[in-house]
Amino acid sequence: MAFEPISEHLAPAATVGRLIELTLGLSLPGSVLTLSPDEEVFAEEEEAAFVYKVVSGAVRTTRLLSDGRRQIGAFYLPGDVFGLESGPVHRFSAEAIKPTKVAMVRRSGVERAAAQDPVAARQLWLLAAHELEDLQDHMVLLGRKTAVERVASFLVKLSQRADTRVIDLPMSRNDIGDHLGLTLETVSRAMSQLARDRAISLPNARHVVLNNLSALTC
Amino acid sequence: MAFEPISEHLAPAATVGRLIELTLGLSLPGSVLTLSPDEEVFAEEEEAAFVYKVVSGAVRTTRLLSDGRRQIGAFYLPGDVFGLESGPVHRFSAEAIKPTKVAMVRRSGVERAAAQDPVAARQLWLLAAHELEDLQDHMVLLGRKTAVERVASFLVKLSQRADTRVIDLPMSRNDIGDHLGLTLETVSRAMSQLARDRAISLPNARHVVLNNLSALTC
DNA sequence: CGCAGGTTTGACTTCACTCAATCGGCGTGG
């Protein structure tokens, strides 16, 4: 578990003027935001003037239906790029899940780089293509998997991303549910079920150890 | 309703050597395939050597889970590009839904064009970005909408794509179900429900008229 | 030490699924 600064600012604090490496071979001047838990990076429908990269902490993107139902589009961890749009506005809002630092660069700078440098343009395409691939897998999960399968797939993916079998969950059961199309209670039950079957261990609610990858991949 | 040729070939027939306009300002040499209903354009895991564009008819992309559960990723109608991958292989299979013609161009040609021409590179990115946006909306549908809402949203989207309130459905209830994360019976019941509420009319199973857009957009 | 937040578990409900029968429209052949 990472040690975070004890106190966070009430408003996002920005460090300006650094050079940000958005993705391999695409570095642009930008700044770093420091965010407290639940603090917003950008809102749905807001003008998409910046592209972001998680430095530390974790970010969720969310969309709200008119009656309050919520879908979490994705969780972004250190190194992940988010908020890149092709249209004028953001299609999801983005919030820090815990104390978080995100780097931001002007979108206009990114587009200019892509217009001039074919390598940068390719990186931009790859960014979108990889997000698309993740989302395609997630669609299959939402469309055709059971609650236990959804939670198992989610844990396996987190484990692959962190490249460890020991996962530190930054998000609540409610967040996981809103990502997997389930309620927080169903997520909790699915985790208990997996632990009962010895596929995972739950030293505590925010720590998961994957014991049996093949039992989870079914 | 379009009039299709009475008989189709048993194997896909190809016309070679035409110039294909994949997307605005990106034309490349390619050929046109003629496909019968349920005929495969490419298979999941197959090497992704071509990019395709629907000329006439309709195409579905599908992924199968080991136990036979099926998810339809998207339906592609005339003008739509599909099968563009960032990795070496196709992540879904693609099949014609009815008698269909698809244009195909070499992926290597597309990538070369993008490497040389920033405008082509941008078109490629936009292609991925728009597919990503569609998928994000679909994720919200799968994660958080009820059966009737899913069917309503699906019909509205088809209507917007065709720019008519009179929809000619090329796909079966089973296909719609596998796209919306429902069973064919639930799709049928949802349609009957919408017709009972006068939000749509069903002159027959494959024709839908949207009567009340606002009742469907809820 | 006690509170507050998130988590777990339990009891009951509900929406969509399953299984099954019937319906309907289209194409073929008598």
Place this chain on the structure above:
DNA sequence: CCACGCCGATTGAGTGAAGTCAAACCTGCG
């Protein structure tokens, strides 16, 4: 031209997986 058969769609009845509501349980923090 009409009757039959076939396949997809519809409808019904019963089941089940996940949702809802509610209570109890941690556990980290003031």
